[in-house]
Amino acid sequence: MVVYAGQGDPQRTMALLWRASTADPGRTTRGPKPALTVDAIVAAAIAVADESGLDGWSMRAVGERLGRTAMSLYTYVPTKRELIDLMYDQAHANLATPVAPSSGWRAEIECWAHDLLACYLRHPWLLQVSHARPVLGPHEQAVLESILRILDRTGLPARAIVSSLFSLVRGSAQSITETRSAATTTGTSDQEWWTLRGDLMRQLVPDFAERFPYSARLAKEPAPGNWEDQAGNAFTDGLAILLDGVESAASPT
Amino acid sequence: MVVYAGQGDPQRTMALLWRASTADPGRTTRGPKPALTVDAIVAAAIAVADESGLDGWSMRAVGERLGRTAMSLYTYVPTKRELIDLMYDQAHANLATPVAPSSGWRAEIECWAHDLLACYLRHPWLLQVSHARPVLGPHEQAVLESILRILDRTGLPARAIVSSLFSLVRGSAQSITETRSAATTTGTSDQEWWTLRGDLMRQLVPDFAERFPYSARLAKEPAPGNWEDQAGNAFTDGLAILLDGVESAASPT
DNA sequence: TGAAACTCCTTACGGCATAAGGTATTGTGT
DNA sequence: ACACAATACCTTATGCCGTAAGGAGTTTCA
Incomplete structure (x- = not known):
């Protein structure tokens, strides 16, 4: 393990x-x-x-x-x-x-x-x-x-940027492989798997929406594509945000 | 069963x-x-x-x-x-x-x-x-x-930001614990350890500076504090960059 | 022709997660 | 009061693991 x-x-x-x-x-x-x-x-x-x-x-x-x-x-x-x-x-x-x-x-x-x-x-x-x-x-x-x-x-100062890039890539890779293996190890499609997980949560934690209102709202938000695409999008978007930050340091306003 | x-x-x-x-x-x-x-x-x-x-x-x-x-x-x-x-x-x-x-x-x-x-x-x-x-x-x-x-x-759109933050924090934590355990497991201070590592590299890979000029230059750059501080700084700086990026999305120019 | 140096093997040890089943302890139903 | 069901905890055993120890066979050098 x-x-x-x-x-x-x-x-x-x-x-x-x-x-x-x-x-x-x-x-x-x-x-x-x-x-x-x-x-x-x-x-x-x-x-x-x-x-x-x-x-x-x-x-x-x-x-x-x-x-x-x-x-x-x-x-x-x-x-x-x-x-x-x-x-x-x-x-x-x-x-x-x-x-x-x-x-x-x-x-x-x-x-x-x-x-x-x-x-x-x-x-x-x-x-x-x-x-x-x-x-x-x-x-x-x-x-x-x-x-x-x-x-x-x-x-630009390299140290912090390089370190952040590595973190972002590794973290995103971990998310993506997690969703992948969640699907494969259980033998169900990711869609099915998450539905099942949601049912289980509703049953075990009926007051979830009250205890975690922001999480519940986020879970309800529609998201494009399947779950692996979403993890991939999070990487692309996260990288864009980080590079925006780098650019704002590169060209001081 | x-x-x-x-x-x-x-x-x-x-x-x-x-x-x-x-x-x-x-x-x-x-x-x-x-x-x-x-x-x-x-x-x-x-x-x-x-x-x-x-x-x-x-x-x-x-x-x-x-x-x-x-x-x-x-x-x-x-x-x-x-x-x-x-x-x-x-x-x-x-x-x-x-x-x-x-x-x-x-x-x-x-x-x-x-x-x-x-x-x-x-x-x-x-x-x-x-x-x-x-x-x-x-x-x-x-x-x-x-x-x-x-x-x-x-x-702001939460998904990508949250995901990036988690990646950055986890990645930085890993860097910091790495430098810590590098020092403790060998029983030498981090300064000594890196010096030793450098000597070893010079001996095994004498042409390092030609093969990896940018890495060599970075290694020569003076950096403040000990190595764990440096890893900590990389976190703080990386977070600042990321949040700059978030801000530039929050307030479109 | 040894002897040295080397590759690869078998065997063994202690450690791991955990399956199987035994025993003692506690409550319930009568 | 007493059988028995349910439970906690134990001992033992199985089949993995990394790897130490040492033996058998192969190749080259002195």
Whole structure:
């Protein structure tokens, strides 16, 4: 359900994450050829997580997908924790980095945010990986770099903006995957599911409207599209609000 | 016995969450007096989570704190999953709801956001509770209600604003607890920790500055205060930006 | 031709959620 | 007064989990 970080040796994790940059110096050629690679293991691990979430994920499950035992993975990766760090970074690899050449920084930020959102929706388990300590790998670093590059031209203070953007994207992704899994795990359409939930509430909490008048009114308000669209709209609208705020800082009245 | 696959039975969870509202009808008085209450169990469970995080948390640990076995808890609560839902809602109970009477909606929102942030910092495990489906209990509902009440007077569209505020607060809380635990788990001060991390990076990725020029420049920029203050500042500043955006929607130029 | 270095395996341990079923305790119906 | 129903709590057991320990087979170097 929840992956929490124990310690883990940062040096070892970092070395694995950035291993492409440096030739492995300690590698001797003795012994049988490795049948697997770290990359293959990470790919298999991501596939398992994509299919069954982090709940169904385990070292045994990853090994099985590769036709190996769980223990054989420990030849390549020190612990589960490090493997998850590698998965986390690798999942940020193909983020399109589209860079609509010079359509203005606002459009570029929107594009960046939507790409990142799409990444989280492709790999919902990313949102469950707890960062007890921030471990930046090359791919996540590249995501950060690309938004910093966009912001650089605006001359705006980057820290708060970047942090807010990440929060907004992650939060929205969480909302969207929540509504998705609410629908799939119960096997009902989201419409049905929410109707059922509403009936249950009316039965359990008949005085809901008196206790929570504003919530009740909001629930009654018609909203366009299905529930997942609504969560998506909340993202688009929220991003617009945030960028309005950024613009008002960019061009002081 | 019918066991719902994977997730908990929403009906049972909701009944537990909102149980104060309805008199339990099925309760007969036969058998030994219960020595525990659901409230006591939830309180103990929260205490365990506050002390040791969700990874050190288990039904056994909660039972032990109450002088019982893990299995005795199952008399009161159907599964671990439901207990965590109850903990989650209960943790939102004492949010001050300060309501500075009429200091203007912007100040009120800021107050609300800071209270919620404080709640997340008091109970960092809240951020790790995976919302496979959104389960609103009375206390979390009250938090939602209070921000809706504030926004109601402004006449602004609530959905996107509320969603953005929650994202920003949760994301910031995560950043702050990350830097905190980075310091505590390694036993070094945050200053030392980041220096060490920097040294490691320079050694493993000597061409960092060429590959990630904007990130490198940002890292070099002086920033006030320690790292936790910085994360806190990112929250305050991000909130200001977001509220600027809200204001620009409130008063169209 | 060893010996070293390496991959991968089996086995085992302690911890987890929780199913199954036993026992003691309390009330109800007679 | 007494059987019995209903309940709280316990012990035990099952099948997961991460991973420590150590063994067997494979490849290369001295």
